[in-house]
Amino acid sequence: MTGVPPKALTPGASLPPVAGPARPDVLRLMLAHMQHGIALYDSEHRLVMANALAESLAGLAPGTMIPGRRLDEFFRQQAEQGVFGPGSEGEAGLRMRLQIDRSRPSRTLRRRADGRVMEAVSEPTPEGGFVITITDVTDRIRAEEAVAAKAAMLEAMVANLRHGIALFGPDRRLIVANRLIERFGHLAEGSLQPGLGLDTIIAMQVAAMASGDPAKDADLARAAIEADRSKPMRYTRSTAAGLVLDVASDPMPDGGFVITMSDISRLSAAENEARAQANLLGITLQNMRHGIALFGEDRRLLMLNQDARLNFGVSETTGRVGMKFDDLLQNQFEMGAYGTGPEAALRLAALKEHDRRLPLRSRRRDREGRTLDVISSPIEGGGFVISATDVSELEGARATAAAHAMTLQATLDNIRHGITLFDAKGDVLAFNTVFTRVLDIPPGAVRAGMSINSLVDLLEAQGDYGEGEVGRAYATRLRALDRSQSLRATRVRPNGMVLTMVSDPVPGGGFVVTFTDVTEDRRIRAELESARNAAEAANSAKSRFLATMTHELRTPLHAVIGFSEALMPEPPPARAKEFIASIHEAGQHLLSLIDNILDVTRAETAGLVMADYDVHVGALIDSAVRVIRAAADSGGITVVTNVPSSLPRLRADELRLRQILLNLLANAVKFTPAGGMVTVRAAVRDSGELCISVTDTGIGMSEEETPLIFQPFSQIDSSLSRRFPGSGLGLYLSRVLAEAHGGSLTVSSTAGVGTTMMVLLPAARLRPQGDDAGGAAS
Template sequence: MSGPGTPAEAALALLLALPGPVFIFDAERRVVMANAAAATRLDMPPDTDLAGASADTLIRRLAHRGHYGPGDPEALAAAVIALDRRQPHRSLLRTGPDRWYEVASVPLPGGGWASVTTDVTEHRLAEKAARDRLRLTDTALRQSPSGIGIYDRDHRLVFFNDAYEALLDLPPGTARVGMDFGQVTDLVIENMPFDAPAQALFQGRRHIDRSRRNQFLRQRPDGVAIRATSQPLADGGFLIVLEDVSQLRAAEDEAKGRAALLDGVLAALPHGVCVYGPDRRLRLVNAAFRDLVGDSEVRIGEHLLELIRRREAAREYADRQDPEEIFRRQFDFAREPTTRRRADGRVLTGRTAPLPDGGHISVVSDVTALHRAEAEAQRRADLLQAMMESMRHGVCLFDAGRRVVAANALACELTGLTREELAPGALLDDLGRLQLSRGLLGDPAEAEALVRARAGQPVRHDRFTRRARDGRVIEVSTDPTPDGGFVRVYTDVTAERQVLAGIEQARIAAEEASFAKTRFLATMSHELRTPLHAVIGFAEALQNDPGPENVKEFAGTILEAGRELLALIDAVLAVAQMGSGRLQVETRPLHLPSVLDSIARQLRGPAEAAGLTLTLDPLPALPRATAEERRLRQILLSLLNNAIKFTPAGGAIHLAARALDDGQVEVSVTDNGIGMAPEQLGQAFEAFVQLEGSHDRRYGGSGLGLYLARALAEAMGAALTLDSARGAGTTARLILKVSASPASPAPAA
């Protein structure tokens, strides 16, 4: 046995350290030594001592653990046990889809042997990958549309694909591996149609230096263009690649044609075109651009910024601008075209666009004529707008799509819309809904129904009126235009309608005046005849029977009738004075209590004769009222006489006065007579009106009492009103202004 540190010990240490299982068996097939990997392979702890273990037992254990691959473990173990260990053995085992092991059995002196297992998975996978790559490469080369021929250093053909033969125009199977380049060339010439220049070309290629890269282009008689590339290889051989470049040549020819066409288009364009590269230097400029800039020099290769600076310094344009700002503006491709006026008066507009290579194109157009036309159109539009604004009607023009074209300020005012809302482009239906939402079209229900009915309907000749929220009457007329649009005219007809209403009112007033005159004559004939009959009748009685016992009675009746006639004539005279504007009053501060007391005492007798009670209600302290006493008495007498006339026997009449909170004085006459319906209150103050108009009316009178009472009240600056209800009596209220004199004391009880 060798000592420590001997080569034998080093070899033993190496075996024990191997990553794969190592077993050493003696002639009796028992383990002499095994490393830790062997125990692990047996699914035992690494420090397990396997010395003395039977080889057959261990082989079976390994077989059951799949060490020898798939299959019957006992059959696999039996095959391994049966091996002749006196001979070396080496086998490759696959224990899984991706695990490979190499097992080597080496005989040892004395009849034993050593078994070493090595994991060769990585090597097997690498070999497989290499074979796969080689197979794919071979497939790719053979399937490649390019012809590929590989020649060795002796210029013999070692590989070619089908495309190589086809592109050489050789019949299939003509070329063979092992042919030298000269033989292949001969085959090509033999199969080539009679074409002396092409044959001479191929003959010349026999002696080309293949140690350098060469490339040729051949146009076959059938129109196919073949590009041949000879590429030297590292082993001294060379590779020939044949490509069908017919489409490429056609594309190149087409590109050349397009380039020529583009050059022609650029030359013919009336617009100036400049092309700049990614370095911002001028690459191309057409003749139109040179014409547009006149005498300015444009140099290919000049940087854009320098070009701008030079042209701005030359004052080519009427407005001087910062060159740096112009340069930055060139790359704002989303901006609107820039318009500038040259010093010679021409107007140019320019826009830029990016190019795929990072450069950009600049297009300049002469828009002088367009600019002048736009200026003229704007002048005409301004003139038209000024004309529209000066019109006395609101005008709004719509196109065939029912959208606003133009509108004047008066149209905005009469429609209730703002300038922004009635701007060009606004849709008529949207404007209608906007007016509807603001209540500009009158009654909401009717307006909504009108808007819905008209929405989307064809526009025809139309005319209607509507009332604005401020009370104005707007007439709207619509007339179609030849282009399919229509014009809508808005007219404020409020004054016209007011005039018409005034005329109508005047007509009604004239008719009422005529009717009032007729009614006046009828009433006055009745009222005058009654006292006149009394006068005439009692005068005749005195004449026929002048006895002293009848004189006093008849004279009293005649006097009463005369006074009645005088009062009636005074009333008619007052009405005439009011109609001519000559009714005058002279107001002064009055002591109301004395006036009211006098009137109450004056009419208490007639009231009692009619079976009524006339009462002057207790008066508080009252200020002095501003009035004319005669006219005030006339008003109150008229009010009290009406109360007496229209109150049935047994009724009551109250005369009262009080100071109001606003500093005025109210004198009221209240009865519980027949009263009036609410609709009759307005008619009660009209001249010659009898609310009971039949021929057999129960109540007499000329119909001038209340009319004169209100007229006299208004002449004194007072106000007269009535509160009444049918069957509930009437209250007349006279509101008098007061003077600065102290209040009148209340009368003694």
């Protein structure tokens, strides 16, 4: 059940204004009186509406096709009633109809038990549904079967002709002959081979049929050889075996001729009738299924068949034998066969003036709107034959196919995917320009009919699958794929483009391959993933910061509160000064934490403001070491320095540089166990940069852990119960401060061995030796 919907149901079409009933009533009236069964289904295959003829032609009882019911319900009901045939035949018919893709046009034929033939056509609608049209095509099918039977009969007649036939070319050499003509000519079977000249064949016949009178035989041979084969000739002769043969020689339009030998031993009395029938058979064979009108040299009608009367628009009275050709043309003109106005008159004049010794072909529409293909061909003797064929269906099919092809190509060329359609043999049927563009295929390299293996060879040759053995292996896998299954893969082309390839089977055994450039999608996806990871990391850092700051702030606050409460009794305790010093130290610690937080905020917003002083690097390092030495001594850690006295002065922010050194030293002492060593070095490199390094023999870090230490509020051990307390801001701020001086802070560490933190400051910040100018520059 699938078909082209009537124009009245075509979406977007409109009916002309009508008087009387409302539009829905007009539509229902039209549907009720159509000669086709029509059923409209929605996108869920549920019936929307149908006319009464649809039920009747589908073999369903009246009232069965109720809106809302699904198409598969109707199919199963038809199968139960035996509409699709008995047993397995009916089951196969049901399965076939259930598997039809309703998003595509389709057509099926079904012969009912009463011999009637139903044609079901399904056509999709823009809303996702479809329209099924059922038509009783019994008369058309029977006509086609009758024509096929007649054609088979004619073929059998030709195959069993009881005539000997030999066809000669313009050079009087044999082209083809049947075996019967050899027997009639008393020649050995197979002796008439293509290419033999007529003279040679006649000599062979005379020798085989010698009468015993050499002079008579020579005269017969000479007469046959000298005969004018450009004209028809016919004669009767008897053979030594007693056969009576009718021998005819007829010229061909190309200058050749046909010799026919017929055994008329038992048909001599009917010779004239047989000749007439042979002529009619020849004309019928050459012009069957066409309207034929034969005109003599005097341009008068000799004969016409019934199709010619229909196609030429003449009746038994107006189209009588003997009428002039020009009168026939005038009669058609007056009936409007050539249109109206001056153009029709010009066409009539051209047809009358045409030299009928020359072929002519034209197309026109008759009054019924049919398209006729009209051919005028000259015949021997000066006459001509005109054939008229109804090609309306062919023209409609061609126009539809051309429109569909244009629509398909326009659609293919304007989508963002590269598409190639292959037939069941794996040969290219169609492709769009995006396909060749995304694969960098040269123009003209891909063409219709090209096999998929040839296409794979082309892409392999241009290195699309990789170099050497890798590319050959990939191409081999592609050639072996089962295209009857849906396939999907993604690969990166040599130019970096990321392609997603999808292969899907299509009805009929072919398949379609789609190529999509997802390079930008993958880039955006990676950026989104990176942004998500960064956001998660920031959120995690915030959580760690809150946990760390809570712990770090609570510790000095407990000291402040505890020692303050100890000072409250009167008189003050003997250790009052010691308590006050602890409160001061805890306050300084709180202030340091808050300053670090503020520095991080400034670094991430407005930026840090750096002063610019002359700094004595050696003195600054000694000062930082003195500050940290107490903590190192208490932990059993040795701190040593290796700083040459000849170091030049440095233009820098002394407080910020001191902050960097203290952070690095504090970190080194914190993560170095008792008995370990912390070494501070400073030197000017060959490149002119100043390098300050802090090396410890502590716990060290793995390669994966080192990037984490420069993230704000982060420590490798981030739990509240970690062994090494701290805010997690020191190294982050140290790197920010180093970069603010135009330098850098890097780390080199090995787990279980130790860590080296290295500050590099640019040569431009070093003062030349002997330049003792001091003070603030800015």
